[in-house]
């Protein structure tokens with residue numbers, strides 16, 4: 001168990017903190033959460049987390065630092081914490097989209113080991129798909145990071161130049177799949193279900209579809225073939241969706257997100 005400081009405890013920082021505690025391996029007491037104003041963190045203090053609005057102090061004791069502020073807030077935060085960082089003792093991780101390991105070392109220290117991590121908000125319930133990349137961390141350091149994120153979902157190590165693509169597919173992906181579940185539930189209401197039931201039915205159906213792929217290592221089209229009876233209603237609905245650009249919309253959306261993810265950080 002390592003001491004972890006999360007700088008910027010907003011949506012993803014707090015989701016990570018919740019997931020780590022839920023894993024049972026990281027007590028809240030081992031996690032320090034920072035934010036500019038402590039008001040939003042008061043309830044976390046009552047749960048045992050350390051809370052602070054002083055990033056420089058909060059990183060001092062940490063073995064692992066997780067940077068989780070917005071890309072436009074990064075430079076100010078790195079300037080603030082530089083004097084408190086010990087590159088020999090600490091491992092620096094960042095979930096910030098569009099900020100490279102090199103960008104971080106340029107602001108801190110050349111010999112600091114930096115690992116980029118791209119989780120998604122389902123990390124709060126240990127279901128994240130987390131992508132990990134580095135350009136200088138040792139095998140041992142990478143394993144430390146992987147071990148942490150393996151407790152809160154699945155991990156995959158990727159090349160750093162694919163990190164913005166990973167952001168679009170996996171981090172933004174939560175919103176894309178949620179919107180498609182919401183849309184399915186709205187269709188469900190049109191065909192006769194109450195909204196609450198329709199949403200639960202759509203969500204469980206989506207979960208079942210995902211698990212068919214994950215548990216059976218199956219291909220989507222193979223599973224789709226099993227649903228589409230000849231002259232049946234599934235193929236009729238599916239083709240109607242495709243005529244309206246269903247796959248195309250998802251592909252274009254992911255490409256746009258990946259492009260924007262790569263443009264979020266400006267060095268100055």
Ligand SMILES: NC(=O)C1=CN([C@@H]2O[C@H](COP(=O)(O)OP(=O)(O)OC[C@H]3O[C@@H](n4cnc5c(N)ncnc54)[C@H](O)[C@@H]3O)[C@@H](O)[C@H]2O)C=CC1
Nearest residue numbers: 008009010011012034035036068069070071095096097171
């Ligand atoms: N929200 C998501 O699903 C994901 C977000 N990310 C990345 O994580 C980062 C954070 O995103 P969100 O959590 O969505 O944003 P957010 O705005 O919810 O969280 C950022 C937090 O940082 C705090 N903050 C700002 N300046 C600070 C400072 N000087 N010191 C301490 N705290 C400070 C803000 O008060 C806020 O609570 C972004 O860089 C984003 O690209 C990565 C993966 C998923």
Ligand SMILES: O=C(O)[C@@H]1CCC=N1
Nearest residue numbers: 097167168171172264
């Ligand atoms: O929308 C964003 O920019 C962040 C990065 C990935 C998820 N949320």
